[in-house]
Amino acid sequence: MERSATVFVALTLLVAGSVVVVVVDACDGVPRMSAVEACKQASVGPAMSRTCAETLGTSADEQEATDFMVAAANAATESYKAGKEAVGKVLSNPLAPDGERLPCLVCANKYDDASMLVASTADDAKRCKLSADSLPNLVTAVSAVDECATKMFEESGNTTSVYATAITNRDWTVLVLRLATLVVPRQQLS
Numbered sequence: 001m002e003r004s005a006t007v008f009v010a011l012t013l014l015v016a017g018s019v020v021v022v023v024v025d026a027c028d029g030v031p032r033m034s035a036v037e038a039c040k041q042a043s044v045g046p047a048m049s050r051t052c053a054e055t056l057g058t059s060a061d062e063q064e065a066t067d068f069m070v071a072a073a074n075a076a077t078e079s080y081k082a083g084k085e086a087v088g089k090v091l092s093n094p095l096a097p098d099g100e101r102l103p104c105l106v107c108a109n110k111y112d113d114a115s116m117l118v119a120s121t122a123d124d125a126k127r128c129k130l131s132a133d134s135l136p137n138l139v140t141a142v143s144a145v146d147e148c149a150t151k152m153f154e155e156s157g158n159t160t161s162v163y164a165t166a167i168t169n170r171d172w173t174v175l176v177l178r179l180a181t182l183v184v185p186r187q188q189l190s
Contacts, residue, residue, distance in 0.1 A: 035060075051171050065182040069130075069180050073122035076172040087107045097156075106147065117141040118138065131184060
């Protein structure tokens with residue numbers, strides 16, 4: 001993917017109460033599509049479709065798929081911060097049961113791992129360097145967040161706010177991965 005320096009695309013969206021502006025140079029060979037089409041191709045079910053629409057919006061205007069992937073990555077890293085805040089509340093509560101505190105220690109580390117991997121991959125995309133070799137980082141990020149959710153479920157069930165946040169964060173991360181597959185040239189995925 002080469003960068004076409006003459007074209008700049010800005011995507012503005014609302015994430016966690018703040019406006020995030022993503023500006024990415026156009027990358028050669030990356031498809032253009034609407035947010036609706038990107039969500040249709042990236043979503044694997046109703047929950048992810050809602051997450052995608054909330055993240056990218058429902059505009060029919062075409063943009064480069066890289067913009068959508070970067071916007072979702074930014075939203076995911078913000079969601080990891082919210083996850084870490086939820087974990088921090090449990091860890092700072094001396095009355096929290098060990099069954100909830102111990103998995104929170106795992107989650108804190110997993111959110112750090114996922115955040116670093118997703119941010120690094122988004123940087124690759126912004127520089128038009130996203131390739132099939134970048135995708136395993138996103139798979140590892142999905143796995144990290146899923147491990148957090150699994151540990152919470154095993155120890156505390158599915159009724160804790162940390163578990164619910166981890167499931168939401170896993171969906172964000174899968175969305176980033178699926179959008180990244182729209183950016184990577186098809187011949188690299190074969």
